[in-house]
Amino acid sequence: MAGVSIRQVNKLYDGAVHAVKDVSLEIHDKEFVVLVGPSGCGKTTTLRMVAGLESITSGEVLIGDTVVNELPPMDRDIAMVFQNYALYPHMSVFDNMAFGLKMRKFARAEIQARVKQAADILGIHELLHRKPRQLSGGQRQRVALGRAIVRHPQVFLFDEPLSNLDAKLRVQMRVELKKLHERLGTTAIYVTHDQVEAMTLGDRVVVMKDGLVQQVGEPLELYNAPANRFVAGFLGSPAMNFVEVRLAERGGALWAEGDGLRIQPLPEQAGRLARLNGGRATLGVRPEDLRIANGSDPEGLCFEADIEVIEKLGAQILLDTRAGSHTIVASVEPTVRARVHDRLRLAINPDRLHFFDAANEAAI
């Protein structure tokens, strides 16, 4: 097995569309790295360049210690799972899984053994003689996984493998993928637009936008300390609330004043914000970091809001509230009794305030 190094890789289509911009990533041996971002962010193109399905305009891709820029896909010792499964429709499940081994001239007995082993791992033993069209979506996805694991490749590449499955099956397959990775330990690069998949599967997550890497880190690192407004808004559901504020010093303390709320950052944060005194910034707070205020909450972390919609999800209740011109979503305990049009006093958990530069959107 091996790690993957992506060094300053760029992709230009027809010299005009700059799909991937100076992407650099070090993926360690046995690591599960997820590339996540909205469509058109360059994540799939990056993956396809690692696979060898897309030429690399500039930069280098290494698998292990080998520069693979000029190697055809078959010589890169990788396996890929496609979004639409890409099973050969005219071949049985067995032949689909055996195809890569046959092409590599493995002995018949070895092919049999490996396909059987993979089928056992994936629980598709009784499907081996069937054709892909006789399988359900989940079964097809398992066969596609089986085709990848029989080869014992250095790296697995996953291109949105779960996005064609229904919601329930997706959750189930997500868990199975995680178990499979723990069992095989093969280095994996996984592309998805689903932030939940990214957070649950990735040892590390790479957030991309417009061909640029926005942030790389462990899931909770990205969640708790997003590098910029995009990462903050992309990860987490429901998404982080953003309020445009003006920073002003009043009575010796720095306040962030927006339409409908006035917030006083903690001293440490205020120190970092001081250089923007008198300027603009974006305040961010996650719905779960808001709660119904009680008497002991400091004035500087509370604001008034009117409930517009109540979404009762069971484990929590989402309150869509309005403070001034802003819609702010708060996720509160299911025991909270509230009605539409009620006026509430909400408090922010003190160390859970995020500020972003109004100009470059970087976290402050």
Add this chain to the structure above:
Amino acid sequence: MATQDASLVASPARRAVRRVRQLEDERKLAFLLLAPTGILLGLFIAYPFVTGIWLALTDTRVGVPGDFVGLKNFVKIWNDSIFRIAVWNTVWYTFVTTVFKLALGLWLAVLLNRHFRGKAFVRAFVLLPFIIPTVLSTFAWKWMFDPTFSVLNWLLWKLGIIDARINWLGDPDLALWSVMVVNIWRGVPFYAITLLAGLQTISPELHEAAAIDGARPWQRFWYVTWPLLLPVTMVVTLFSVIQTFADFQLVYVLTGGGPANATQLFATYAYQLGIGTGLLSEGAAISLAMFPILFLVVILQLLYIRRVETR
């Protein structure tokens, strides 16, 4: 009671409603919708076909209504040496041109399936031989094959390959091959475009998966493209074999079946006897002789297509 009385009175609006109701009966509607097609098929296919069979069983000539003679015409053509030449020519002509049209058409389709600049233009361009009326393009070929004015001879002579004129259509050894070249030229676009459409239904991801699985380009074609394209290939070949077997225009314009029947095909010989010499019944018998052969080809290919599709 009042409503019952009203229902007994058949107002025009009510009758219209009842007519529409009748159409809700699926069997009646199906019959109605099928009727135009049925009438057309009956008028233009079934009637001529049955008339053809009847003609072949009589001794009708132009202007002479004939009497029933049984299978006499078939016995006669069976013993006709020119008919035997025509049968052999037709089979050979169909076989050679189909092999070349399929091979070249497939090659062209695979090329056109790639991404390149001006793809749409080239794809349209390839269709040209197919959309020009056959008679016109064949006349152009006739000029190119002309022994005196032949551009082919001129080219070969300028290149120093030949030192005497080649009589492309006049030489009995060359004539059939020359006609085949024109048929292939005209037939390749049909194969290319149809196979291209078939190729486009094959997901590019399958090729990518195969590339990652370690299949070389040739193996990707053999293990992925070819098996998935096979049903389309069979249908195209089926149509093409039928058309080629009954080919008439090309030969009629280029050689008229000559020299010395070297390019005589089923259709040209049937025309020559039936219309040319007025022996309608014998012409009909020759045309009908094609039928069992084509019928067999169609049955075999349809069975094969069904097997491929249900596999």
